Amino acid sequence: MTERARYTRTAVSLHWLMFLLMATGFSIGAYMADLHVSPLKVRLFAYHKWIGVTVLGLALIRLLWRLVNRPPPDEPMPRWQQLAAHSTHWLLYALMIATPLVGWLYSSAAGFPVVYLKIWQLPDLVHKNEALAKVLVEVHGFLAWTLLWIVALHAAAALKHHFFNRDATLRRMFSWQGPKPP
Amino acid sequence: MKRNRLALSGTLAVALAFAAIAAGDPSINAARSTIIATFKQENVPVDASFKRFNGRVDYDPTKPNASKAAIEVETGSFDMGTEDYNAEVRKKAWFDSATYPKATFISTSVKPGAAGHFDATGALTLKGKSQTLTVPVTATQGGTTMVFEGALEISRKYFGIGDPEWNDVVDDKVRIKFHLVE
Numbered sequence: 608m609t610e611r612a613r614y615t616r617t618a619v620s621l622h623w624l625m626f627l628l629m630a631t632g633f634s635i636g637a638y639m640a641d642l643h644v645s646p647l648k649v650r651l652f653a654y655h656k657w658i659g660v661t662v663l664g665l666a667l668i669r670l671l672w673r674l675v676n677r678p679p680p681d682e683p684m685p686r687w688q689q690l691a692a693h694s695t696h697w698l699l700y701a702l703m704i705a706t707p708l709v710g711w712l713y714s715s716a717a718g719f720p721v722v723y724l725k726i727w728q729l730p731d732l733v734h735k736n737e738a739l740a741k742v743l744v745e746v747h748g749f750l751a752w753t754l755l756w757i758v759a760l761h762a763a764a765a766l767k768h769h770f771f772n773r774d775a776t777l778r779r780m781f782s783w784q785g786p787k788p789p
Numbered sequence: 790m791k792r793n794r795l796a797l798s799g800t801l802a803v804a805l806a807f808a809a810i811a812a813g814d815p816s817i818n819a820a821r822s823t824i825i826a827t828f829k830q831e832n833v834p835v836d837a838s839f840k841r842f843n844g845r846v847d848y849d850p851t852k853p854n855a856s857k858a859a860i861e862v863e864t865g866s867f868d869m870g871t872e873d874y875n876a877e878v879r880k881k882a883w884f885d886s887a888t889y890p891k892a893t894f895i896s897t898s899v900k901p902g903a904a905g906h907f908d909a910t911g912a913l914t915l916k917g918k919s920q921t922l923t924v925p926v927t928a929t930q931g932g933t934t935m936v937f938e939g940a941l942e943i944s945r946k947y948f949g950i951g952d953p954e955w956n957d958v959v960d961d962k963v964r965i966k967f968h969l970v971e
Contacts, residue, residue, distance in 0.1 A: 653831040717871070718835065720834060722832045735870065
């Protein structure tokens with residue numbers, strides 16, 4: 608593998624696409640949870656689940672892509688900042704996979720299968736179990752809120768690099784040139 | 790009030806017909822039996838069970854023509870696994886369990902098929918409306934008891950179950966599966 612100065616277009620696309628999906632999915636999830644039973648609630652649950660399944664799929668693709676296409680080297684910064692940045696990135700990957708996965712588990716335990724895009728019924732991961740469902744919905748919410756705060760931290764760090772350090776950390780995530788030839 | 794009296798007299802007639810067959814001696818072991826309705830919301834199949842029912846099936850393999858069945862189900866015992874949904878389906882727009890606490894199936898004729906199979910024709914009464922249906926039933930000897938299994942499909946709209954605002958979200962067709970153990 609070679610050192611690259613920029614992210615691949617695939618990496619940039621996945622980054623921003625997943626950001627939009629997660630922001631939408633989170634907002635719908637936070638809004639729908641306390642709604643009274645209504646057709647709107649049922650629809651929002653369906654859309655929330657479709658977004659979650661898409662995020663799960665894209666997170667796995669993105670993880671594989673990252674393992675094969677090494678990201679560009681860090682901008683110059685203290686060692687502790689590098690460590691913090693990389694830990695945050697891996698935590699984001701873990702949460703992007705765990706949050707929808709626990710949501711899917713919760714859906715199965717609650718007795719509502721996931722039918723992706725109203726077409727494909729995904730297998731139930733566990734049998735219907737009310738007690739388990741109650742625990743899983745709490746875990747799902749906790750993971751989602753943790754993801755929100757880690758995303759906020761990640762964004763704050765990117766803005767700090769852009770406005771205070773004035774380096775290319777944020778700019779290169781907007782670069783559409785693709786990686787330079789080695 | 791006229792409608793209420795009509796509903797009451799209808800309920801009485803059904804109760805009498807039920808009593809004629811069940812004769813105060815329900816043969817179904819409700820604790821070991823299940824009656825499950827599967828409906829689809831946003832194409833997601835959801836199973837919900839009736840927790841309280843009773844009834845009687847008179848079946849003699851040597852005289853299948855003389856078989857009789859009467860089943861009575863408490864509409865208020867419909868359990869989707871979540872109390873807010875359970876409360877919703879008990880409302881006027883759905884089962885209206887306060888006015889129509891019971892749904893019944895009472896056979897009028899039985900047509901034997903292959904060994905262990907028969908078609909039971911009878912009236913299904915739900916929310917004050919009756920429909921004549923033919924239900925294919927499989928009878929098997931399970932140890933010392935008989936087990937009757939089968940499924941039927943009904944139209945929600947025919948029985949006036951569900952506010953029209955739900956029609957885009959919840960399918961009209963509802964499948965009812967029963968597993969009755971004596």
